[in-house]
Amino acid sequence: xxxxxxxxxxxxxxxxxxxxxxxxxxxxxxxxxxxxxxxxxxxxxxxxxxxxxxxxxxxxxxxxxxxxxxxxxxxxxxxxxxxxxxxxxxxxxxxxxxxxxxxxxxxxxxxxxxxxxxxxxxxxxxxxx
Amino acid sequence: xxxxxxxxxxxxxxxxxxxxxxxxxxxxxxxxxxxxxxxxxxxxxxxxxxxxxxxxxxxxxxxxxxxxxxxxxxxxxxxxxxxxxxxxxxxxxxxxxxxxxxxxxxxxxxxxxxxxxxxxxxxxxxxxxxxxxxxxxxxxxxxxxxxxxxxxxxxxxxxxxxxxxxxxxxxxxxxxxxxxxxxxxxxxxxxxxxxxxxxxxxxxxxxxxxxxxxxxxxxxxxxxxxxxxxxxxxxxxxxxxxxxxxxxxxxxxxxxxxxxxxxxxxxxxxxxxxxxxxxxxxxxxxxxxxxxxxxxxxxxxxxxxxxxxxxxxxxxxxxxxxxxxxxxxxxxxxxxxxxxxxxxxxxxxxxxxxxxxxxxxxxxxxxxx
Numbered sequence: 001x002x003x004x005x006x007x008x009x010x011x012x013x014x015x016x017x018x019x020x021x022x023x024x025x026x027x028x029x030x031x032x033x034x035x036x037x038x039x040x041x042x043x044x045x046x047x048x049x050x051x052x053x054x055x056x057x058x059x060x061x062x063x064x065x066x067x068x069x070x071x072x073x074x075x076x077x078x079x080x081x082x083x084x085x086x087x088x089x090x091x092x093x094x095x096x097x098x099x100x101x102x103x104x105x106x107x108x109x110x111x112x113x114x115x116x117x118x119x120x121x122x123x124x125x126x127x128x129x
Numbered sequence: 130x131x132x133x134x135x136x137x138x139x140x141x142x143x144x145x146x147x148x149x150x151x152x153x154x155x156x157x158x159x160x161x162x163x164x165x166x167x168x169x170x171x172x173x174x175x176x177x178x179x180x181x182x183x184x185x186x187x188x189x190x191x192x193x194x195x196x197x198x199x200x201x202x203x204x205x206x207x208x209x210x211x212x213x214x215x216x217x218x219x220x221x222x223x224x225x226x227x228x229x230x231x232x233x234x235x236x237x238x239x240x241x242x243x244x245x246x247x248x249x250x251x252x253x254x255x256x257x258x259x260x261x262x263x264x265x266x267x268x269x270x271x272x273x274x275x276x277x278x279x280x281x282x283x284x285x286x287x288x289x290x291x292x293x294x295x296x297x298x299x300x301x302x303x304x305x306x307x308x309x310x311x312x313x314x315x316x317x318x319x320x321x322x323x324x325x326x327x328x329x330x331x332x333x334x335x336x337x338x339x340x341x342x343x344x345x346x347x348x349x350x351x352x353x354x355x356x357x358x359x360x361x362x363x364x365x366x367x368x369x370x371x372x373x374x375x376x377x378x379x380x381x382x383x384x385x386x387x388x389x390x391x392x393x394x395x396x397x398x399x400x401x402x403x404x405x406x407x408x409x410x411x412x413x414x415x416x417x418x419x420x421x422x423x424x425x426x427x428x429x430x431x432x433x434x435x436x437x438x439x440x441x442x443x444x445x446x447x448x449x450x451x452x453x454x455x456x457x458x459x460x461x462x463x464x465x466x467x468x469x470x471x472x473x474x475x476x477x478x479x480x481x482x483x484x485x486x487x488x489x490x491x492x493x494x495x496x497x498x
Contacts, residue, residue, distance in 0.1 A: 036151075036356070037168040039445035040421040040452075042475075058475070060423055062167040062360060062445050065475065087421070 001124065002029045004095055008111060010053070014051050014096060016071040018111065019052070023072050024100045027059065027090065030124050035061040038087045043079040044101060049088035050076060052110050057100055060089070070103065078102040134479070139184035140276060140337040148352055152259060154249030155355055156371075158185040163354040165421060170357035171447040175301065175487075178282035180344050183329070184337060188275050189244045189258065190237075192267035199263045200242075200387035204234060205380070207214030207390040209235045216303045216318050218388055221254065222397030226379040226404060230254050233320060233369050235305055243316070243331075245277075247370045276337040281327030281361075283491045284349045289328055292343060293317065297328070302493050311339050324490030354462065360444050366415055366484025372426065373413070373441040373455065382457065384413040384484075391434035412423055412456040416468055416479040417486060418452030421445060424470040424477055430456050431469040440470055448487045452477060454483075 007015045013031035017024045032038065040060040050056040050070035057068040079101045083089060090098035115123060136159040145152060150161035162169060173179055193200040201208045206219035207283060213236050221229040230250045235243040246254045248451050255270045262268055280289055290297040293308040297317065300306055305318030313336055321327035332340065359369070368374045374383045379397075379403050389401070418424060424443030429436050443454030454470065462468065462481050471476040 036163060037166050037445075039168075039423065042422070060421075060445065062423075062447075063162075063356060065423070065425060 001033065002095070002123050003117045003124075005117045007095070008114035008116060009123075010069065010071050010114060011123065012053075012069050014071045016114065018105070018108075019073075021105050021108075021119060022077065023074070023103045023105050024099050025071050025101055025103060026094060027068060028120075029094045030093050032094045032098070035059060035064075035066065037062050038090045041083045041087045041090065041100070043081075043083065045077045046076055046079060048076050049106075050074065050103060052113070058074075060087075068100065070102055071108075072105055073078060074103040074106040076101050077104050131193075137185070139182050140334050141182045141184065141341055144338065144341060145352075148470040150352070150354060156185055158248055160185060161352070161354040163356045164352050167271075167354070167356040167360060168447045170351065170353045171360050173351050174325060174357060174361055175448060176283065176447045178280055178284040178288050178350045179323075180282065180341065181353050181355075181358060182351050183279050184276035184334070185248035186277055187246040187254065187270070187272040188249060188277070188331065189246070190241065190269045190271055191240045191244060191258070191262070192238070193262065193421065194240060194264065194266070197264040198266040199261055200266065202394060202396055203258065203261055204232070204244075205389045205395050206234045207393050208234065208236075208242065209393070213238070214304050214306060216305055216320055218303075219390075220317070220380055221257065222379075222386070222395065222401075223376060224397060224400060226381070226397040226400035228370070228374045228378060228380065228383070229257060229370065229376060231374060235316065235318065237316070242384075249371055274334055276332060276334045278330045278332075278337065278340060278344070279321055279323075279327060280330065280344060280350070281321045281323040281353075282325050284383070285327050287324070288344065288347050288349055291347070300328075310417040311336055311343070321492065322367060323361040324367075324485060324487060324492050325361075326491040326494055331448055360447055363442055363444050363455075364446050364448055364487035365490060366455065366486060368413075368440060374460070375470070378411075378457070379409065381409045382411045382413060383407060411459055412461075413441075413455055414438075414458050414462055414468075415455045415482050415484045415486065416453070416470070417446075417449065417482050417492060418454075418470070418477050418479045420477070421451055422475075422477050423452030424454035424456075424479065425472070428454075428456075428470045428472045428475070428477075430458055431462070431471055432458070432462055432466070435460075439470075443470070446486060452479070453486050454479075457496070
């Protein structure tokens with residue numbers, strides 16, 4: 001299970017990469033592996049406001065549909081339109097080609113509620129116990 | 130999770146773990162859901178040959194005099210005119226015509242049958258038969274000692290013929306024979322649940338691991354989990370017991386009327402005839418989404434603004450590249466008409482279609498050469 005050291009993580013298995021006032025987000029390797037083959041992704045519309053821990057996307061696998069929550073609050077600046085025709089990119093490259101959206105960060109202090117890679121690693125280890 | 134403590138395991142559980150399968154509970158058993166991935170496995174079965182551990186399903190042996198045992202009355206299958214070597218699909222129904230189980234009956238002797246039933250219903254089915262069979266009838270539940278492997282896919286006959294002999298290729302759809310495999314005569318039927326040319330192999334549990342390994346030695350064969358089994362059967366429009374059909378649905382509602390033999394008497398027939406006359410309240414329809422988005426179990430079915438029913442099965446179809454599903458509706462809807470499948474904020478546009486969704490299956494190929 002890959003867990004890049006430079007990202008922050010949520011308990012719902014989203015990752016976020018903070019670059020100044022912008023945050024790129026997606027779902028983790030653990031999440032894509034648990035879901036299995038991803039067949040459809042419903043991304044947020046550009047320009048909408050998402051709130052931390054609230055809905056921002058839906059991921060469908062062969063077996064089920066799952067909600068994805070925003071790791072930080074803010075305006076959606078960009079979404080990965082490639083995913084509409086190639087949702088399997090998330091299985092192949094969860095942290096790079098499989099990114100979901102870029103958010104303009106509204107409140108940087110929210111990042112205190114996120115986990116660093118060590119905490120996230122411990123967290124997923126605790127789940128499999 | 131303590132749930133796994135009470136789950137039954139097939140003789141292949143260690144093999145599945147070695148193959149790093151994802152395991153999950155199904156019908157009271159801990160079963161492999163996927164190995165390499167559902168879509169890859171699905172496509173492999175459509176193009177090559179896939180091997181399924183189906184040891185969870187139940188098998189009964191019934192030795193009965195049809196005139197005295199009441200057996201014939203308990204199933205919709207016509208047992209009287211069944212030639213030896215035939216398999217037939219049918220149902221056990223309750224008085225209301227509701228489906229106690231769907232099953233396949235094998236005629237294995239002059240007055241002897243094997244009945245193959247679903248895993249989750251095995252115990253209830255056995256109790257039902259015990260209660261209702263009469264006279265000097267032998268009913269034996271061999272589910273614990275007997276296992277089943279399914280080999281399915283267009284290359285399955287070639288693969289199996291290499292192990293069991295060319296006689297495999299003579300088997301016609303829905304017939305079976307006895308074949309020597311690993312020093313044992315076992316039942317192999319040309320049946321399945323995938324829509325592809327395929328076989329079901331019945332043998333004692335102690336032979337399962339050996340045969341599993343032998344079949345997987347063939348490069349054309351890969352192990353397939355229950356995840357792909359579900360997408361394969363749904364693409365054919367086959368019903369799954371407990372999800373699409375159950376005690377509260379009748380074969381008429383489920384669109385399975387053609388599997389009923391109306392020339393014979395059977396439990397529930399009067400109710401079915403009544404339902405046929407007055408028109409079934411619900412009808413199973415199939416639909417294909419206009420996107421990759423997939424309908425799911427329990428989504429609402431909306432037609433012209435009206436809520437007309439419930440999705441029973443829904444999934445992404447690897448062969449069609451779009452969402453597909455089926456469900457019961459309370460009014461007449463014809464192929465070609467639009468429906469919307471909804472849950473909370475999800476809304477999927479779909480077109481009503483006829484089954485099967487996937488029309489290129491090799492299951493019923495005439496003679497295999």
